Amino acid sequence: xxxxxxxxxxxxxxxxxxxxxxxxxxxxxxxxxxxxxxxxxxxxxxxxxxxxxxxxxxxxxxxxxxxxxxxxxxxxxxxxxxxxxxxxxxxxxxxxxxxxxxxxxxxxxxxxxxxxxxxxxxxxxxxxxxxxxxxxxxxxxxxxxxxxxxxxxxxxxxxxxxxxxxxxxxxxxxxxxxxxxxxxxxxxxxxxxxx
Numbered sequence: 403x404x405x406x407x408x409x410x411x412x413x414x415x416x417x418x419x420x421x422x423x424x425x426x427x428x429x430x431x432x433x434x435x436x437x438x439x440x441x442x443x444x445x446x447x448x449x450x451x452x453x454x455x456x457x458x459x460x461x462x463x464x465x466x467x468x469x470x471x472x473x474x475x476x477x478x479x480x481x482x483x484x485x486x487x488x489x490x491x492x493x494x495x496x497x498x499x500x501x502x503x504x505x506x507x508x509x510x511x512x513x514x515x516x517x518x519x520x521x522x523x524x525x526x527x528x529x530x531x532x533x534x535x536x537x538x539x540x541x542x543x544x545x546x547x548x549x550x551x552x553x554x555x556x557x558x559x560x561x562x563x564x565x566x567x568x569x570x571x572x573x574x575x576x577x578x579x580x581x582x583x584x585x586x587x588x589x590x591x592x593x594x595x596x597x
Contacts, residue, residue, distance in 0.1 A: 417458055445475045547592040554585045555585040558581045563575055
């Protein structure tokens with residue numbers, strides 16, 4: 403309404419508070435201005451604009467003296483307040499032709515679509531190379547149950563013979579041989595059970 407920033411309005415309201423008819427700021431609460439307050443602030447701003455060398459503090463001192471010129475407070479706020487160079491930038495300097503500023507969607511997206519095509523091509527090439535390398539690599543062999551059973555039975559025989567010799571317990575050798583034979587039989591039977 404006044405074409406000034408909020409901080410400028412705050413400063414003027416605080417500095418000229420005794421001249422604003424209804425302005426009563428309460429600390430910690432939102433500032434409110436009546437129509438009369440806004441018309442008075444407009445008159446102060448007009449007076450400052452009319453006299454470029456006049457500062458706010460000089461105007462305040464002038465208004466405090468009894469023989470000063472009274473403020474000309476308008477009956478209503480003008481609907482189109484004059485532009486103030488320090489508060490509002492000149493709009494004609496930054497005017498842009500809308501057709502020049504806005505690109506068509508096809509023109510704006512063209513680089514991104516081209517990059518997406520290149521990326522998809524590279525992904526397809528890398529996937530093909532990975533499949534080719536996977537096919538060339540030898541597959542790991544799995545140990546058959548017979549091989550595992552043979553290794554376990556040999557281990558059981560070595561343990562049984564060692565225990566029998568160390569502790570002079572002949573039954574350990576017999577039990578070890580029986581266990582090794584049992585493991586070998588399971589290794590032989592296991593593949594045929596699966597098939």
